[in-house]
Amino acid sequence: MAKKLKTGVIGLGRIGQIHLSNLVHHMPHAEVIIASDVSPESHAFALNLGVKEVTTDAYDVINHPDVEAVIVCSPTPFHVPYTVAAARQKKHIFCEKPLDVTLEAIHEAEKAVTENNVKLMLGFNRRFDANFNNVRTLVEANKIGDPHILRITSRDPAPPPVEYLKISGGIFLDMSIHDFDMARFIVGSEVTEVFVKGDALIHPEIKEFGDIDTAVIVLTFENGAIGVIDNSRKAVYGYDQRLEIFGSKGMAKAENNTADTLIHFDDNGGHSSLPLHFFLERYETxxxxxxxSFIDCVLNDKPSPVDAHDGLMATAIGIAAMKSLTEGRSVKISEVLQYAEV
Amino acid sequence: MAKKLKTGVIGLGRIGQIHLSNLVHHMPHAEVIIASDVSPESHAFALNLGVKEVTTDAYDVINHPDVEAVIVCSPTPFHVPYTVAAARQKKHIFCEKPLDVTLEAIHEAEKAVTENNVKLMLGFNRRFDANFNNVRTLVEANKIGDPHILRITSRDPAPPPVEYLKISGGIFLDMSIHDFDMARFIVGSEVTEVFVKGDALIHPEIKEFGDIDTAVIVLTFENGAIGVIDNSRKAVYGYDQRLEIFGSKGMAKAENNTADTLIHFDDNGGHSSLPLHFFLERYETxxxxxxxSFIDCVLNDKPSPVDAHDGLMATAIGIAAMKSLTEGRSVKISEVLQYAEV
Amino acid sequence: MAKKLKTGVIGLGRIGQIHLSNLVHHMPHAEVIIASDVSPESHAFALNLGVKEVTTDAYDVINHPDVEAVIVCSPTPFHVPYTVAAARQKKHIFCEKPLDVTLEAIHEAEKAVTENNVKLMLGFNRRFDANFNNVRTLVEANKIGDPHILRITSRDPAPPPVEYLKISGGIFLDMSIHDFDMARFIVGSEVTEVFVKGDALIHPEIKEFGDIDTAVIVLTFENGAIGVIDNSRKAVYGYDQRLEIFGSKGMAKAENNTADTLIHFDDNGGHSSLPLHFFLERYETxxxxxxxSFIDCVLNDKPSPVDAHDGLMATAIGIAAMKSLTEGRSVKISEVLQYAEV
Amino acid sequence: MAKKLKTGVIGLGRIGQIHLSNLVHHMPHAEVIIASDVSPESHAFALNLGVKEVTTDAYDVINHPDVEAVIVCSPTPFHVPYTVAAARQKKHIFCEKPLDVTLEAIHEAEKAVTENNVKLMLGFNRRFDANFNNVRTLVEANKIGDPHILRITSRDPAPPPVEYLKISGGIFLDMSIHDFDMARFIVGSEVTEVFVKGDALIHPEIKEFGDIDTAVIVLTFENGAIGVIDNSRKAVYGYDQRLEIFGSKGMAKAENNTADTLIHFDDNGGHSSLPLHFFLERYETxxxxxxxSFIDCVLNDKPSPVDAHDGLMATAIGIAAMKSLTEGRSVKISEVLQYAEV
Structure with a gap:
């Protein structure tokens, strides 16, 4: 693996900066040829990291003759157009989640990727968190037996501004989508049905535009397992990211990460530290x-660890969840996938 | 409180023996006048504990002139008849759960208790477990703020024989009923709606008679909180009894109890002890x-800590849960309470 | 084991009441024939528990023709005289710790017990705590390998009054003696040398009569292991009783017990409960x-689980510890045992 | 703080590579001008990281006109000569621990640093570990009250080869020296006396050259606190780095770090992960x-967080510990410092 993958980064917002910085400092098998952002002020970040070429036009990255793989960190509506364009240029693609909020667009991306025989990997980063990845390893090693019950707790420390929520696509596609992907990853089986009970207990005003901030989501899996996700936009004690899988041979759970392992006892009791504040801290590694993993899958021609189908299913579960909330009933995934060849 | 409450015990099965033994050894403010069991072989247990009078007829206990309170530990179908008869004799009643599996019978018991102005307390013992009771205390002290999400995990170490399951009344009235009561107790608000997703993953044959052994139950509360219970009849690692309440000001959770606090490290990792085996060990105290609490409420004329209404609601949630499972939809409690004055 | 052991209890102070109450309520294989206390006001406690005969004279217990075993809970100076007298009457003896503060007296007791062929068991109750007993089981099962390092933390929640400390015999024979016994029990080897560093950090005035309230004690064992005990008379967060054994194959540690398993999170962090307050709560079971164990060893003719030799060694380590503190040097146990046939 | 500190690195062994890599990737306020190593094969590492100039002669670094600060990662015997030479060139110095194994040499370095008015910081990295640093913060904030007892557990996962041990300077100056510095750091008071009990329980053959692999070390502090360190060269379950400080107002303890937060339960009990393997993993951050901190102290003219006096005291405690082991007695630090002006 002496070769270095030549990459180009599209989008230098918060997540684009994380990926660019990681590429420069931590990926000995990658180099960054060019980076783009519509706003020229972001270019300094790339230049300071030693990137030679910057541009305001994403297609300069996609069409750059030296670029072998593009890292797509643009706003969601551009994910599919850039993915399709890059695929046609025979470039491999790492794309941030969600691939899209409609199943049709995801199919289009999937088609382009298949036809052009390139790799597409989606940025469902939580699969690569040591806690969750090691739980999955136990499930794969049959240490849990047949999975029966999955529990995911996923609560943010504070809600985004209401203005953001209005354009977020709703809690399921904006926040729970990570948990939908996690559920499929841990259990290793497709979700077939969704039931949601939710409410706007933190910001009642967001109900006006059909959104909620507190949800309990029941998932049914093809293999018989039943899953439950609980989501909240506001846990005052910090970012709460835990899960538990229970099966015929045992149970495994992953607790939160904290900044230290201290316990302090005084005459009021024991006191321990808060969970790491938010996703930048918790999911840094x-x-x-x-x-x-993306660079490795391209350089060594391995299957993409998180492919278009994974993106399709996460979005489909999100759409079904919204339908369940609106219609007050359990919704089969096949209802929302009816026109799609899964 | 120098007075001693004169009690009589009806039923000397497993739970009757626990209560009788506790009365004799641990209740300085109670004495046992008489005990009954249809099977004379059980009488030796009472006699060995120093009970002077035993009988095969429960009405000998109910009608005994010295008895001030009866402890009803008979099979469920006799709970209401004995409660009604005791109330008419102006005796206070401690009755094992469930009070009955029909709401009509529970109303009948409630009526007799009210008309005769006696105390009725139901044996929802888990409310008195230190872990759960202390969680409730935090909720009452507003340390959690407005409750948003309740999670209860309640898994048995091993299922009863299939023969027992056939006559058990189903998982909801036999097992989950404790969790329904716990949910109302912790949140401090009525349940208004139930949705169930369940399956027979351990003993598929019990589906034939409409029962299941694995369930995820979503509860909606009057105060807006959403609850989720997960039940399994078989956790190979032992009796799993945990809960968590999450609200606007924080979160509290109660973990399992273990026989010791050991952690043993070898080159494979850290090893800790199993949860206490089953309910006799976990809920001994x-x-x-x-x-x-019952003896205290009678002697000091306090309100019953767990009254007929609590029994009614737990059973109503159980009936609604079965309806949800059968009909595959969310069921409002008001549907099953329509004929009842709650 | 249908037989019941006929016992007599000497001394109805705090610990005497605990033992008497346990005999009456929890020992189906024992009965109490008679109880004594110099102060007649204590007699009511025994009578209320159904003991038929009470006396102010300990020898009425020792000489009672029906008594087969005496439970000695008198002040320490009477331990040996009563033990010797009971042995001569061919009565088995359960005696509270310490057997005595001088090695000569302990030898005298040991001789009487041996010559009269009766059982003597000392009340080192902590050996029977589930945490510590299960650690010992791991050591015996060779799960730890050869023991290398033992750590005992033993801290009281609050010091006794200075007036008591003056007559207590000093921290080593009053408090650390339990830890000396625990050290020998866990490691399964004799202590050969002691070094102490201590100070009066809580009540400096007790230094006047040669006592301390904070100590670090280093023990050397015959098998090569090294132990360290840390003692304090005042841990504001409660009774702190932990230990850890480290060896060639691993490590095992026992943490404190708490009244519940709660963790409460708010925006300040996680909060857990205090350790159980003091020895009555922690060592109730x-x-x-x-x-x-005593009743079992007598009725079934098993060796005493904690015999005179154990009492001798615990006291010898205590004497050596005091010598180390006074002389500021490491002291070999053989120095204080020189006149004794161990 | 827009300025960048111009540094030179001396020594490209394991620790030199860590520091160089951190300077290049993680220190936006530093740049590396030149690096040296006697072995030219090590130079590639620096060149690959973009360092422009490499040399086999440490004095090329020290005398380089652009270098403002040197990072000394050479073998211990060169620490003081390079420190003195750099100080005379008015260069600031970051030097790995121990500064030296003799107090005279340390004094010489201290004198050069003071006379030339440059900063000297020693690489006692553990002070900057989040767990230990946060414990110190609690002590400083008076949350523990007056410190009474300090406990440090410091055990390596596996001993170095016996060949290395022969030239290591002994366990105290090679391994425990970190714990001596930690003890002074946490308690915030000078150590006045040391007592050691130790043995070669893992590799008995190292006793031939006067070394041990298992030790319990008692420290007495000027402020009255008593500390105890337990060291082992071989903990089969991994790198064990914990501490606990106990005082008049409470207690704080820092537990080990693990790679994940998993707990896996099967019918044998609960299973958790091993501590992070060794110092590279545990102390990476x-x-x-x-x-x-060093770069910040130089650029912003702050006092060195770990200065020559800290190096002197850690070495002095190590020398006293060896004296205690050899002579079998408690040794005052003043004995080994007698010729030194502390």
Whole structure:
């Protein structure tokens, strides 16, 4: 693996900067040829990291003759267009989640990737978190037996501004989508049905535009397992990311990460530290491992660890969840996939 | 409180023996006048504990002139008849759960208790477990803020024989009923709606008679909180009894109890002990505290800590849960309570 | 084991009441024939528990023709005289710790017990605590390998009054003696040398009469292991009783017990419960198991689990510790045992 | 702080590579001008990281006109000569531990640093570990009250080869020296006396050259606190780095770090992960924070967080510990410092 993968980065927002910085500092098998962002002020970040070429036009990255793989960190509506364009240029693609909010667009991307025989990997970084990845390893090693019950707790420390929520696509496609992917990853089976009970308990005003901030989501899996996700936009004690899988041979659970292992006892009791504040802290390493996996899969021609089908299913579960909330009933995934060849 | 409450015990099966033994050894403010069991072989247990009078007829206990309170530990179908008869004799009643599997019978018992102005307390012993009771105390002290999400994990170490399951009344009234009561207790608000997803993953044959052994139950509360219970009849690692309440000001969780606090490290990792095996071990103290509360409420004329209404609601949720499972939809509690004055 | 052991209890102070109450309520294979206390006001406690005969004279217990075993809970100076007298009457003896503060007296007791062929068991109750007993089981099962390092933390929640400390015999014979016994029990080897560093950091005035309230004690064992005990008379967060054994194959540690398993998270962090307050709460079950072992060893003619030699060694280590503190040097146990046939 | 500190690195062994890599990737306020190593094969490492100039002669680094600060990662015997030479060139110095194994040499370095008015910081990286640093913060904030007892557990996963041990300077100056520095750091008071009990329980053959592999070390502090360190060269379950400080107002303890937070339950019990394997994993972040502190102290003219006096005291405690082991007695630090002006 002496070769270095020549990459180009599209989008230098928060997540684009994380990926670019990781590429420069932590990926000995990658180099960055060019980076783009519509706003020229972002270019300094790339130049300071030693990137030679910057541009405001994403297609300069996609069409650059030296670029072998593009890292797509643009806003969601551009994910599929850039993916399709890059595929046609025979470039491999790492794309941030979600691939798209409609199943049709995802199919289009999937088609382009298949026809042009390139790799597409989606940035579901949590799969690469040591806690969750090691739970999956136990399931694969049959240490849990047949999975019966999956529990995911996923709560943010604070909600985004209401203005953002209005354009977020709703809690399921904006926030829970990570948990939908995690559920499929841990159990290793497709979700067939979704039931949601939810409410706007933190910001009642967001109900006006059909959104909620607190949800309990029941998932049924093809292999018989039943899953439950609980989501909240506001856990005052910090970013709460835990899960548990229970099966015929045992149970495994992953607890939160904290900044230290201290316990302090005084006459009021024992006191321990808060969970790491938010996703940048909690998933710092996971982002790195995730991107490394992409570079490894391209350079060594391995299957993509998170492909278009994974993106399709996560979005389909999100659409079904919204339908369940709106219609107050359990919704089969096949209802939303009816026109799609899964 | 120098007075001793004169009690009589009806039923000397497993749970009757626990209560009788606790009365004799641990209740300085109670004495046992008489005990009954249809099977004379059980009488030796009471006699060995120093009970002076035994009988095969429960009405000998109910009608005994010295008895002030009866402890009803008979099979479920006799709970209401004995409760009604005891109430008419102006005796206070401690009755094992469930009070009955029909709401009509529970109303009948409630009516007799009210008309005769006696105390009725139901044996929902888990409310008196230190872990759960202390969580409730935090909720009452507003340390959690407004409750948003409740999670209960309740898994048995091993299923009863299939023969027992056939007559058990189904998982909801036999096993989950404790969790329904716990949910109302912890959140401090009524359940208004139930949705169930369940399956027979351990013993598929029990589906034939409409039962399941694995369930995820979503509860909606009047105050807006959403709850989720996960049940399994078989956790190979032992009796798993945990819960968590999450709200606007924080979160509290109660973990399992273990026989010791050991951690043993070898080159494979850290190893800790199993949860206490089953309900007799886990709730040993809770049974005692529960019965003590009854004696205290009678002797000091306090309200019953767990009254007929609590029994009614737990059973109603159980009936609604079965309806949800059968009909594959969310069921409002008001549907099953329509004929009842709650 | 249908037979019941006929016992007599000497001394109805705090610990005497615990043992008497346990005998009556929890020892189906024992009965109490008679109880004594110099102060007649204590007699009511025994009478209320159904003991038929009470006396102010300990010798009425020792000489009672029906008594087969005496439970000695008198002040320490009477331990040996009563033990010797009981042995001569061919009565088995359960005696509270310490057997005595001088090695000569302990030898005298040991001789009487041997010559009269009766059982003597000392009340080192902590050996019967589930945490510590299960650590010992791991050591015996060779899960730890050869023991290298032992760590015992033993801290009281609050010091006794200075007036008591003056007559206590000093921290080593009053408090650390339990830890000396625990050290020998866990490691399974004799202590050969002691070094102490200590100070009066809580009540400096107790230095006047040669006592301390904070100590670090280094023990050397015959098998090569090295142990360290840390003692404090005042841990504001409660009774702190932990230990850890480290060896060639691994490590095992026992943590404190708490009243519940709660963790409460708010925006300040996680909060857990205090350790159980003091020895009555922490060792409630251990007292019971300890006494049961005595009854079992007598009725079934098993060796005493904690015999005169154990008492001798614990006291010898205590004497050596005091010598180390006074002389500021490491002291060999053989120095204080020189006149004794160990 | 827009300025970048111009540094030169001396020594490209394991620790030199860590520091160089951290300087290049993680120190936006530093740049590396030149690096040296006697072995030219090591130079590729620096060149690959973009360092422009490499040399086999450390004095090329020290005398380089652009270098403002040197990072000394050479073998221990060169620490003081390079420190003195650099100080005379008015260069600031970051030097690996121990500064030297003799107090005279340390004094010489201290004198040069003071006379030339440059900063000297020693690489006691563990002070910058989040766990230990946060314990110190609690002590400083008076959350523990007056410190009474300090406990440090410091055990390596596996001993170095016996050949290395022969030239290591002994366990105290090679391994425990970190713990001596930690003890002074946490308690915030000078050590006045040392007592050691130790043995070669893992490799008995190392006793031939006066070394041991298992030790319990008692420290007495000026402020009255008593400390105890337990060291082992071989903990089969991994790198064991914990500490606990106990005082008049409470207690704080830092547990080990693990690669994940998993707990896996099967019918044998609960299973958790091993501690992080060794110092490279456990202190990865601490190395970075440590070096950042040096750059910050130079650029912003702050006092050195770990200065020559700290190096002197750690070495003095190590010398006293060896004296205690050899002479079998408690040794005052003043005995080994007698010729030194502390």
């Amino acid at each position: 996971a982002y790195r491992v995730c991107l490394k | 809770a049974y005692r505290v529960c019965l003590k | 251990a007292y019971r198991v300890c006494l049961k | 601490a190395y970075r924070v440590c070096l950042k």
